[in-house]
Amino acid sequence: NWDYVCKLLPSTLIKVFGEDRHSRSVWVSPEATAREVCHMLVQTAHCSDEENWALLEVHPALGLERCLEDHEIVWEVQTTWSLKADTRLVFRKNYAKYEFFRKPTLFFPESMISDSADVGKDLTSAELIQNLLKSGTCPEIQGYLHSKESSRKSWKKVYYFLRRSGLYCSTKGSSKEPRHLQYVADLEDLNVYSVVNSRKLYGAPADFTFCIKPSKNPVRAQDLKFLCAENEQTRTCWTSSFRLFKVSLFKNYSINTEFISLCCLSLQSRSEASLVAMDFSGKAGGRVIQNPSEIRSAEKEEGQAWRRREALRCSLPNLNSGPRPSSIHKTQPWFHGGVSRNEAQRLIERQGLVDGMFLVRDSQQHTQCFVLSLCYKLKTKHYLVIPCEEGGRKYYTMDDGLTLFIDLLQLVEFHQINRGILPVCLKHPCVCVL
Secondary structure, three states, X not given: OXXXXXXXXXXEEEEEEOOOOOEXXXXXXXXXXXHHHHXXXXXXXXXXXXXXXXXXXXXOOOOEEEEOOOOOXXXXXXXXXXXXXXXXEEEEEOOOOOHHHHOHHHHOOHHHEOOOOXXXXXXXXXXXXXXXXXXXXXXXXXXXXXXXXXXXXXXXXXXXXXXXXXXXXXXXXXXXXXXXXXXXXXXXXXXXXXXXXXXXXXXXXXXXXXXXXEOOOOOOHXXXXXXXXXXXXXXXHHHHHHHHOOOOHHHHHHXXXXXXHHHOHHHHHHOHHHOOOEEOOOOOOOEEOXXXXXXXXXXXXXXXXXXXXXXXXXXOOOOOXXXXXXXXXXXXXXXXXXXXXXXXHHHHHXXXXXXXXXXXXXXXXXXXXXXXXXXXXXXXXXXXXXXXXXXXXXXXXXXXXXXXXXXXXXXXXXXXXXXXXXXXXXXXXXXXOO
């Protein structure tokens, strides 16, 4: 009886894995929450960005993983694990944990909001989402999903409705008449898992699969209900909605936001919000540029000036004539070597599909080239970084030579401040947990 054991022990030992598959054991209170365990791991590992770390429950054999909510008791979660299964806790960055509170319209497409969610008939769908999220509730969600019961091999396309009272499916197309609605699951005691490699493991029609199961039950294949969406935005909308219907989630976010605000008071100078466009061309010193069109023009000029400055600097007679080492990028946390395109997308998905998440990798199709993989609007885009020569010196470029960089580190640092050809600045490096 785990409850009896927890009451006897003043502290218990749990094992937590990192992304490199190495584990560490830590002593925690039997009543320790996921937030408290994360805080302890951040302190002992001297990690930065404390608010972006999370504890995940991972079932490798079943391809299941989910981020533990901050309020969950870690020992209670472990009591549902089978002793024979290879289930583990993983300490990982997760930038998207509360991202739907910050950018709700991106996570909740208007087409998926049920027309019955008309608490404000004069409001647009976007305004409705904002109001509901501010109050910690969630609009009714609807849409088609491919579903599969554990006892069946085939997948069936079904229209689902997610309401405060539970998850329902329609037995007749998209009809929501009471006689056509069939009750599927209660939301109060439900966990939602992302499914990794669902095509191979379960024959899913797409990679955007998730599953639901009662939280108090052991994780058994026969208890899992699999659901597959058409794209990542749709899957994210469904999984976010399941989480939002949990009463304590908004409270978790409020506590987390308050904590972040306190932690960031001394670091405001490093924040993106504190960076402003400046003009130093006048005699009276710098001035802040406030006109948006002038900011864009200044950004473009800075990108072109970067190339001219580096070309001039590299032509100075006192520079070392030998080539600058090109392997400096290998020491950077955002460089992932020869990972494939699919693996790069999985790495970014695991740490959160938020705008600006990125990594750099070797190109598998073009020798001596690299690829910048960047997340934008819940999708991963890939940009080829090509080596070129000018004035007898090697450079890297992503825009056919318009802007040149002497190494990948300079390329990344430039695009952390300037978008250049990218849709968004580089913000969160996708890293492995050491």
